[in-house]
Amino acid sequence: MEEILDELKIGEKLTIGVNAAAEEIGLFLASEDVSASCAFRKKEWDRFVEAINKADKKINS
Template identity: 70%
Template sequence: MKEILSERKLGEKLTLGVQAEADEVGLYLASEDVSASCAFLPDEWDNFVEAVKAADQKIQDQI
């Protein structure tokens, strides 16, 4: 498994990490209370990133 983004602290209690293995990208998100991981195929990862960017743009437009 290749580490793409080592565990990165996003806030006081929120951590994110990204790894790749074969043809999947793994996303790990954890807080003090819960953690989740998702495996994406390359086109799913692209769609995920596009959706996050679109959501971010809408948030920026509202600020």
């Protein structure tokens, strides 16, 4: 498994991480209360990133 983004603190109580293995990309998100992880195929990851970028543009416009 390759670390793409080591655990990175993005808020006071929020951490994110990304790793890749074979044909999957893993996303890890955690706060002090809850954590979640998702596994994406490459095509799904690309669509996920596209959706996040689209949402970000709407938030920042």
